[in-house]
Amino acid sequence: MPLFLIACIAGQGVAFDADQVDSVVDIGEIVAVPRADPSVRGLTALRSRVVTVVDTRRSLGLEPTAPHVRRAVITQQDGHYYAMLVDALDDIETFETRSMPLVAPKEDRWSRAADGMVFRNGEPLLILDLAKLVPQPAAMLA
Amino acid sequence: MDDLLQEFIAETRETLEALSSEVVAWEAAPGDRARLDAIFRFVHTVKGSCGFLDLPRLARLSHAAEDVLADARDGKRMPDTALVDAVLAIVDRIGAIVEGIAANVTLDDSDDEALIAALTRVEEVVATAPAPRVAGTPRTAPRSIRLNVDLLDRMMSGMSDMVLARNELARRLRDDVLDPRVEAALDQLSLTVADMRDTVTRTRMQKVDALFSALPRMVRDTAAELGKAVSLRIEGSDVDLDREMIEMMRDPLVHIIRNAIDHGIETPARRRSLGKAPTGQIRVTARQSGNQILIEIEDDGAGIDVARIAAKAVANDVRSAAEVAGMTPADKLRLVFEPGLSSRDTVSAVSGRGVGMDVVRANIEHVGGRIALDNRPGRGLTITIQVPLTLSIMSTLIVAVADQRFAIARQTIEEIVKVRGDQVRIDPVGDIKVATVRGRRLPMLALAPFLAIGEGEPTTLVIVSTREGDYALGVDDVLDTEEVVVKPAAPAVMGTGLYAGQTLPDSGMPMLLLDGGGLALAAGLRFQQDIIAATEALAPDAANPALLFEDLDGARRAIPLGAIDRVEKASAEAIHRSGGRTRLVVDGATIPLHHGDAAALDRALARGTIEVLRLTDGEAECAYAIGGALEIIQLPADISPAADGPVLGVAVCEGRAIEILDPLAFFLDSDVPDHGEAAPLCLLDGAGAAWMDRFLRPVLEAHGYRCTLRPDGDEAPAVRLVMDEDAVAADRSDAPVLRLCRDREGACEPGSIYRYDRSALIAALAGHARRGGR
Secondary structure, three states: OOEEEEEEEOOEEEEEEHHHEEEEEEOOOOEOOOOOOOOEEEEEEEOOEEEEEEOHHHHOOOOOOOOOOOEEEEEEEOOEEEEEEOOEEEEEEEOOOEOOOOOOOOOOHHHHHEEEEEEEOOEEEEEEOHHHHOOOOHHHHO | OHHHHHHHHHHHHHHHHHHHHHHHHHHHOOOOHHHHHHHHHHHHHHHHHHHHHOOHHHHHHHHHHHHHHHHHHHOOOOOOHHHHHHHHHHHHHHHHHHHHHHHOOOOOOOOHHHHHHHHHOOOOOOOOOOOOOOOOOOOOOOOOOOOOHHHHHHHHHHHHHHHHHHHHHHHHHHHOOOOHHHHHHHHHHHHHHHHHHHHHHHHOEEEOHHHHOOHHHHHHHHHHHHOOOEEEEEEOOOOEEEHHHHHHHHHHHHHHHHHHHHHHOOOHHHHHHOOOOOOEEEEEEEEEEOOEEEEEEEEOOOOOOHHHHHHHHHHOOOOOHHHHHOOOHHHHHHHHHOOOOOOOOOOOOOOOOOOOHHHHHHHHHHOOOEEEEEEEOOOEEEEEEEEEOOOOEEEEEEEEEOOEEEEEEHHHEEEEEEOOOOOEEEEEEOOEEEEEEOOEEEEEEEHHHHOOOOOOOOOEEEEEEOOOOEEEEEEOEEEEEEEEEEEOOOHHHHOOOOEEEEEOOOOOOOEEEEOHHHHHHHHOOOOHHHHHHHHHHHOOOOOOEEEEEEOOOOOEEEEEHHHEEEEEEEEHHHEEEEOOEEEEEEOOEEEEEEOOOHHHHHHHHHOOEEEEEEEEOOOOEEEEEEOEEEEEEEOOOOOEEOOOOOEEEEEEEOOEEEEEEOHHHHHOOOOOOOOOOOOOEEEEOOOOHHHHHHHHHHHHHHOOOEEEOOOOOOOOOOEEEEEOOOOOOOOOOOOOEEEEEOOHHHHHOOOEEEOOOHHHHHHHHHHHHHHOOO
């Protein structure tokens, strides 16, 4: 059974595939990246590496994460490291995955980043694909 | 070649060591397929490398062994003891020869033939005993080792951790009163760490030659395979690039060159029928341009058939017919980067392997690079790959803007000026700002408001030079210079187009490297020529800007701004007189220095330094000594022509008569002009029109001609002026053509005039105008 990291974003319980998670840290000071996508909170140093900090709430189309939030899930995508801000981290557990319940497809960012769901003690947790939360340059679409 | 040889020796030694256990196992069990394969691969590799490195003896041996082993693998021969012995004798001999090469000792080769003959003997006891290993040649210590890039990366990141730890330690220690001995030890540590960091960084750099060295062989092989004749020229092999970047570029480059040979260069017969030289040319150049490395692959083949690409896109359902119909040729050309498109209908063994230009582009963009095509149908294709110098160490300038710091590559910076003081003036021009730095006008970009991180006027201007032109970047402060290791930032950050990468300097806070060209592009800066062109378009009669200055003799004179490259101070030592001419030493060369009054120049030189105007027409340079620059003025339209030497005419400006100097006169020493006929229209045509507009127009107008860049429907021009190398389109108008050439030598051809020979030009114009019947 696959292993999941359970976290909380904007009151929603979510689960990340542990294979996508590099580590879990409290990040330090953030240097802003002017004129980048709003979901790019900035850059921070993690040991000797520069990590791009992603405001996960913004990626999901929500209100920005509060500035004091420092807890983050580190993931590596296409050779770059990202720190995905989360409100709280819970536990690591194994779950059976279920596909998403069939609902009318909405242009909602939660469902675009979601990759199925798991149940913990009867509570549904959305599986978020970290790769889909990482902001992409707008210019690439042109 | 020497490097390649060393690498070959190192590699062969390594494989031999790894193979030694296989050899023993194979001796024990000749039928073992896995061992057979391992030894086959070894001799095969050696054979391949030898052909390239021109080691015929090794090639012969390995080739013979490979043949026999191939037979064994195909089941044509049973691997018996005799065969094993013979092959192993050859493997041993290869090892001995390689050691011989490393030690620079020539080995006796008389029994090589016996070893080869032994291979073909079937089921016989081999007479030759396995060749004795060469004794007495001491194994030389290897001069180089091969390292995994991962290991280098770990070294680098360990190094950065060490720097951070050192900084933290220094901070903690400085909180307390510091024992001088501790401080000395800390300084020593800092020095060592810095030195170490430098060394570790350098281990990552490699000449781009490492990327290019395999190309000649590949071109030769590919061309031979396809029956084409191709000659390859490589330039700029000594540019330094990060090792990792070199690895990332390897496959795209190979693919592009294979494509050029397969799809681009035509067969010799076809080339002859097209009137081209039978041998196709491919030119690969690397050069550093600002904070980018440019790699250009240019061929003189057929170019890309855009219509075919478009048709193919429709056929393969990449685009609909309607979409393609609405595309510009440039858009259609870009289709080659779409997945699932190959411009060839038949897939060839060489380039049609399912890896297309889409993969090439993806690879290049992955490292933060760009790829551009310059397609000349029927004449060739130039592919330009631009990769950032990221991943490599870079000398940067650290600037402060609001509460943030940014790095800018040092080599893109021309100079730094403080806004305070008389040398700099900032004027709003419409919605942009123009900075005037010592008479030079530059578009200005204030960084804080542009990045939306602060307000307030910048206190310092950093003059950034880009390929389009120079501009002034307004920042709050310039802090320091620092050598940093730059890496590509995440796609979302690079996608803004403003940054060339990110770095982690000693402070431990990440920092972004600004991309000078990208900033200018994003801010929509228009450069000098555009600004001038724009004002001219608005008011065609508008006067030309000129720099008003005080000459050495105290008189006020002006010179058209377009001719001035910069204003600078020169020390008296930089000025030399020889043969009655005065020259100025600039960057190790000399340029002519013109001046008004010789006695005044002497007086000025006695003071140690003088100010000079550096003049350029884009190619030639010269200088004019002045007392001091005053201001930029607009020259009125009517200038009364003057007859003597470098003075173009006299204009009235703010109630005072000012002599306007003629920059042309300085480029061709001085000359007395003839007076021409009145009123005819001159058409400045061809690629040199811009130059003529800047330099010839004032002269021509001063002599009573009118100039135009575009032929007018109502009035046919009396004379067309073109630069010598421009092809003349005969059907444009029937006006006589006057050709100007770039150098004096060209002027002996009939009908062509040296472009600075003002009197000859005016005389010829007058002649043409008369004959034109006007």
